[in-house]
Amino acid sequence: MSGKKPCTPPNGDGISNGTRRDFLKKSSVLTAVVLTPGAVVKAAENQWDDKIADFFEKIPVSLEVNGIKHALSVEPRVTLLDVLREQLDLTGTKKGCDRGQCGACTVHVDGVRINSCLSLALTNDGKKITTIEGLVKGDVLHPMQEAFIKHDGFQCGYCTSGQIMSAVALLKEGHADSETEIREFMSGNICRCGAYPNIVNAIQDVKQGGLS
Amino acid sequence: MNQFQYLRPLETAVAIKSLNKDPNTHFLAGGTNLIDMMKMGLVTPHKLVDINRLPLKSIAKINTGLHIGALASNSELAEHSDVKANYPLLSLAINAGASPQLRNMATVGGNLMQRTRCPYFFDTTMPCNKRLPGSGCAAIAGYNRMHALFGASDQCIAVNPSDMNVAMVALDATVHVSGPKGVRAIKFADFHRLPGDHPELDNTLQKDELITSVDLPASAIPFNKHVYYLKIRDRTSYAFALVSAATALHIENNTIVGARLAMGGVAHKPWRLTAAEAFLKGKPVTEDTFKQAAQIAMQGAKAYEYNKFKLKLGANAIVQSLKIASGLVSA
Numbered sequence: 001m002s003g004k005k006p007c008t009p010p011n012g013d014g015i016s017n018g019t020r021r022d023f024l025k026k027s028s029v030l031t032a033v034v035l036t037p038g039a040v041v042k043a044a045e046n047q048w049d050d051k052i053a054d055f056f057e058k059i060p061v062s063l064e065v066n067g068i069k070h071a072l073s074v075e076p077r078v079t080l081l082d083v084l085r086e087q088l089d090l091t092g093t094k095k096g097c098d099r100g101q102c103g104a105c106t107v108h109v110d111g112v113r114i115n116s117c118l119s120l121a122l123t124n125d126g127k128k129i130t131t132i133e134g135l136v137k138g139d140v141l142h143p144m145q146e147a148f149i150k151h152d153g154f155q156c157g158y159c160t161s162g163q164i165m166s167a168v169a170l171l172k173e174g175h176a177d178s179e180t181e182i183r184e185f186m187s188g189n190i191c192r193c194g195a196y197p198n199i200v201n202a203i204q205d206v207k208q209g210g211l212s
Numbered sequence: 213m214n215q216f217q218y219l220r221p222l223e224t225a226v227a228i229k230s231l232n233k234d235p236n237t238h239f240l241a242g243g244t245n246l247i248d249m250m251k252m253g254l255v256t257p258h259k260l261v262d263i264n265r266l267p268l269k270s271i272a273k274i275n276t277g278l279h280i281g282a283l284a285s286n287s288e289l290a291e292h293s294d295v296k297a298n299y300p301l302l303s304l305a306i307n308a309g310a311s312p313q314l315r316n317m318a319t320v321g322g323n324l325m326q327r328t329r330c331p332y333f334f335d336t337t338m339p340c341n342k343r344l345p346g347s348g349c350a351a352i353a354g355y356n357r358m359h360a361l362f363g364a365s366d367q368c369i370a371v372n373p374s375d376m377n378v379a380m381v382a383l384d385a386t387v388h389v390s391g392p393k394g395v396r397a398i399k400f401a402d403f404h405r406l407p408g409d410h411p412e413l414d415n416t417l418q419k420d421e422l423i424t425s426v427d428l429p430a431s432a433i434p435f436n437k438h439v440y441y442l443k444i445r446d447r448t449s450y451a452f453a454l455v456s457a458a459t460a461l462h463i464e465n466n467t468i469v470g471a472r473l474a475m476g477g478v479a480h481k482p483w484r485l486t487a488a489e490a491f492l493k494g495k496p497v498t499e500d501t502f503k504q505a506a507q508i509a510m511q512g513a514k515a516y517e518y519n520k521f522k523l524k525l526g527a528n529a530i531v532q533s534l535k536i537a538s539g540l541v542s543a
């Protein structure tokens with residue numbers, strides 16, 4: 001086993017890392033679909049954006065992640081989460097449910113929190129992404145990270161990076177005026193350990209300026 | 213997830229043209245429903261047309277009310293100052309749905325297009341007429357706790373999962389769509405359809421059309437002072453509705469000048485309660501009035517083995533939503 005995993009979901013149909021020939025063998029039903037370079041030419045004639053990708057071709061995508069610009073090459077079906085973890089080795093962002101239900105994959109895109117498991121990397125072409133690794137300034141933790149430590153806002157820690165990314169966005173969104181409101185607007189981040197009361201305390205502490 | 217061809221047009225006309233009537237081509241907007249379904253193998257597109265760069269994001273006042281671009285995010289809409297001031301029911305309904313992250317991604321057009329959350333629709337090992345027409349409905353004799361009370365057929369008893377749609381139908385929104393034959397406007401109440409013999413069709417949008425905007429009329433603004441969206445679910449937040457009740461009342465001198473009522477979680481489409489609205493007009497603001505309205509609203513409801521509790525829950529939700537909206541009780 002090499003150390004580097006493929007950048008496609010492991011539960012795929014197994015053809016994602018195959019050769020063009022492998023793919024064609026398995027896709028006779030698709031032969032009627034335009035796959036030739038002619039399709040690309042036609043796209044250009046129709047003023048389509050330059051982003052047109054066939055089934056198995058990796059195409060270029062530009063992402064600025066935590067202030068660093070990356071020129072990458074991805075298959076159309078690869079999610080932002082998988083690019084962050086598998087291509088950029090930013091494994092702080094976690095894959096929990098991979099279906100937008102748990103919030104472990106929460107990152108900021110142009111300052112807005114989203115579930116990176118439900119967003120294609122190509123959709124984010126040209127965007128600025130912030131992950132948990134991007135909150136640190138040198139060796140200095142973000143106040144929200146400090147607060148989670150101070151208030152013991154986690155046990156196993158698997159949901160924590162998503163919780164912190166959500167919490168940082170929440171304060172910007174202005175929905176942290178009461179415990180009820182914090183709980184409602186943190187509801188997209190599930191914690192199986194049940195660290196919720198301490199997470200709420202951490203957020204309230206940062207909001208009140210206790211750690212900033 | 214299957215492999216697919218990816219296009220990212222910059223113009224609406226080009227996006228529509230790229231559909232090319234291929235039933236296996238899909239528009240991708242927020243992706244919160246589509247990418248999920250692709251991961252589950254429910255949808256296996258040949259081609260995805262990523263419409264996120266189309267100029268359909270604006271939310272702006274117009275002569276007739278409010279224009280909402282189809283690509284405005286759910287959170288942009290819920291937090292918009294004009295929406296909060298003039299159509300607060302819409303903000304309440306949107307914020308009752310999904311999670312903040314999902315609302316940041318999900319678009320208005322995509323919210324209209326989201327598929328049912330019937331567990332048999334999502335389980336590819338089970339029959340489902342919506343997923344595979346003619347295969348049967350596993351929910352009718354199955355665990356149908358989340359299912360419809362109104363307008364179901366012997367082929368499908370699934371419900372529309374949206375909260376936003378419930379407010380939109382109550383506020384008399386209009387859906388604007390664009391296709392090869394030009395543009396057309398669809399009343400929100402006519403956009404989604406009942407399952408009938410074609411449960412695979414959730415709505416009346418044609419295969420080669422794109423939703424471009426959802427507009428709210430100025431005539432709904434007088435209903436902006438007494439509103440509530442009561443959503444009842446299995447946990448406090450971040451769950452689909454068992455039932456929900458949207459209320460917007462125009463009250464003067466303790467008399468109901470007009471009422472807008474709709475329910476979610478009870479039908480294949482957002483369920484406007486027109487008979488109850490007509491009953492409430494001219495009536496005084498009393499609990500007794502509201503109980504009678506709820507009784508009228510629930511007429512014709514048909515429950516299945518596991519969702520009988522929704523009959524009482526639905527009636528009580530309407531009463532409570534009316535009481536909170538009118539100020540008889542606080543939320």
